[in-house]
Amino acid sequence: MNVAVLVLSVDEAERLRSCLPAAARLGADEIVVVDNACLDETEEVAREYGARIVRLPSRRSYAAAMNAGLAAVRTETAADAVLLVNADCVLEPGALEAMRRRLERDAGIGAVAPKLVRDADPGRIDAAGMYLDRRRKNNVVAHNAPASSHATAGEVFGPDGACALWRLATLEDCAPDGEVFDEDLALWASDADLAWRARLLGWRAVYEPAAVGRHVRFFSPSTRARVAPEHRRLQFRNRLLMIAKNDRLGDLLRDLPHVLLYEISALGYALVVERELLGAYADAWRALPGARRRRAALQPRRRGRPPYGLLPPA
Numbered sequence: 524m525n526v527a528v529l530v531l532s533v534d535e536a537e538r539l540r541s542c543l544p545a546a547a548r549l550g551a552d553e554i555v556v557v558d559n560a561c562l563d564e565t566e567e568v569a570r571e572y573g574a575r576i577v578r579l580p581s582r583r584s585y586a587a588a589m590n591a592g593l594a595a596v597r598t599e600t601a602a603d604a605v606l607l608v609n610a611d612c613v614l615e616p617g618a619l620e621a622m623r624r625r626l627e628r629d630a631g632i633g634a635v636a637p638k639l640v641r642d643a644d645p646g647r648i649d650a651a652g653m654y655l656d657r658r659r660k661n662n663v664v665a666h667n668a669p670a671s672s673h674a675t676a677g678e679v680f681g682p683d684g685a686c687a688l689w690r691l692a693t694l695e696d697c698a699p700d701g702e703v704f705d706e707d708l709a710l711w712a713s714d715a716d717l718a719w720r721a722r723l724l725g726w727r728a729v730y731e732p733a734a735v736g737r738h739v740r741f742f743s744p745s746t747r748a749r750v751a752p753e754h755r756r757l758q759f760r761n762r763l764l765m766i767a768k769n770d771r772l773g774d775l776l777r778d779l780p781h782v783l784l785y786e787i788s789a790l791g792y793a794l795v796v797e798r799e800l801l802g803a804y805a806d807a808w809r810a811l812p813g814a815r816r817r818r819a820a821l822q823p824r825r826r827g828r829p830p831y832g833l834l835p836p837a
Contacts, residue, residue: 586704633693633726636682637734652679677835681718725826
């Protein structure tokens with residue numbers, strides 16, 4: 524199985540100096556760096572480590588930039604899978620091989636999540652995959668748990684966007700219009716949305732603890748207080764859009780007590796604590812037509828019910 528590594532840089536040349544040497548040691552068939560109109564030395568660092576560069580002439584959102592990189596991988600390489608890696612993620616030797624074996628073993632697996640530990644505290648897990656609970660709230664698995672835990676492989680809802688090995692056939696199935704990541708979402712929860720769509724189309728995702736890496740997380744339960752209000756508002760909005768796009772009425776009704784309780788609590792929290800979140804409701808309403816168009820293209824093709832709340836063994 525041929526694997527390409529795809530790394531996005533948004534003025535992250537210094538992070539690439541750690542990320543790319545580690546990626547080069549993984550044994551991938553190609554490394555591609557998306558230069559998102561960077562003003563730093565991203566291009567020079569990428570060339571230093573033999574990466575192919577996809578240079579974007581103007582700054583794009585995370586979703587649009589990743590789609591540009593994925594288009595280059597899908598059309599210009601012979602890869603069967605692509606390892607999506609953030610510039611702030613450094614993988615250990617053997618990580619790619621462990622993930623690749625999982626894809627090769629089962630044709631129904633569309634994505635593999637590694638064990639990521641916190642860069643500032645390697646004794647703690649950053650993410651062991653991702654889950655979507657019955658409230659339709661996405662989060663990473665085992666954040667801040669001891670790094671020695673979650674040592675058993677298992678199925679997860681999807682991989683966290685910081686590092687994920689995706690089968691290209693899965694990504695193509697999820698993007699009949701060529702848009703793997705929903706560009707209306709821009710950034711936060713775009714990885715959860717992709718995992719949700721893959722699940723709807725019958726693909727599974729697994730967590731592989733033998734694949735280990737370090738990650739600097741920007742948005743998590745432990746960093747939320749330091750995140751800019753516009754980012755928190757976007758994440759709040761995108762959860763609503765994911766529900767509008769991907770959920771089925773029967774599934775939503777089955778979990779309605781969980782969803783309603785969370786929505787009431789979230790509204791109360793926004794009214795009392797983070798009033799900047801209130802604008803997310805209007806933002807979601809304005810973006811709803813696009814979500815409906817995507818829903819109309821997706822739902823007739825669905826082949827399964829996502830396992831909400833699925834967690835790997837601890």
